[in-house]
Amino acid sequence: MTYKRKTKKVLFSIGGSLIVPPEGINIPFLSGLNKFIRNQLALHPDSQFFLVTGGGSTARGYSNAGKKAVSHELTKEDQDWIGLHATRLNAHLIKTIFRDIAHPHIIRNYDIIRKIPEPLVLAAGWQPGWSTDYCATLLCEDYGIDTIINLSNIKKVYDKDPNEFKDAKPIDHLNWKEFRAMVGDKWIPGMHAPFDPIAAKKAQAIGAKVIVMSGENFPNIKRYLAGKSFVGTVIE
Numbered sequence: 001m002t003y004k005r006k007t008k009k010v011l012f013s014i015g016g017s018l019i020v021p022p023e024g025i026n027i028p029f030l031s032g033l034n035k036f037i038r039n040q041l042a043l044h045p046d047s048q049f050f051l052v053t054g055g056g057s058t059a060r061g062y063s064n065a066g067k068k069a070v071s072h073e074l075t076k077e078d079q080d081w082i083g084l085h086a087t088r089l090n091a092h093l094i095k096t097i098f099r100d101i102a103h104p105h106i107i108r109n110y111d112i113i114r115k116i117p118e119p120l121v122l123a124a125g126w127q128p129g130w131s132t133d134y135c136a137t138l139l140c141e142d143y144g145i146d147t148i149i150n151l152s153n154i155k156k157v158y159d160k161d162p163n164e165f166k167d168a169k170p171i172d173h174l175n176w177k178e179f180r181a182m183v184g185d186k187w188i189p190g191m192h193a194p195f196d197p198i199a200a201k202k203a204q205a206i207g208a209k210v211i212v213m214s215g216e217n218f219p220n221i222k223r224y225l226a227g228k229s230f231v232g233t234v235i236e
Helices: 027-043 056-069 076-097 132-143 176-183 197-206 218-225
Strands: 009-014 048-053 120-123 147-152 209-214 233-235
Touching: 009 132, 027 048, 027 076, 027 218, 048 076, 048 132, 056 076, 076 120, 120 132, 132 147, 132 197, 147 218, 176 197, 209 218
Parallel strands: 009 048, 009 147, 048 120, 147 209
Antiparallel strands: 209 233
């Protein structure tokens, strides 16, 4: 597949599993991201990157601890708030890496639209009821961005969970109707989906495109941004 770059604004929705997998903070990924973004800005100094961070194992670890420590079930709202704070911690971690070029404020209130001159912007979770994928769609709407690059720990969207089914088949292209039939319409805190159901509904409504690809294959991401053939799934 190929993609023609139409905008100077580049939006990455970064899966929390890339930042904090079960084994701990993924320093090789963070180092690779640092090098990649800076190289891209050197090649395209008029570009602006928006990075939306997920919660990863930090969110799941705290949520699981809460469940084990009490005799009652944690509410979905409490689970979401734990996840939200994890996304903000991850965003702040990445902001420290890009302190010299990043906007000083992490976006976490999407009712406020800022004029942002810096080349890099960090964003995190806002309210219970959805993942940071939904926050990424709000950034599209607020800042005139047409595409969300969803960086994940999978190379493509599959017709079923490849971790459970050996015969799962990768998909190159889906329309929103097809994708939403796969993931459903309800958000469950901590759910594993290539793009969360609430975000999918919003993205379809505003006409945004989503590209799902591996977040650790930086040469592949570079090919995509350069309009060359890449490995991933297009949802539009």
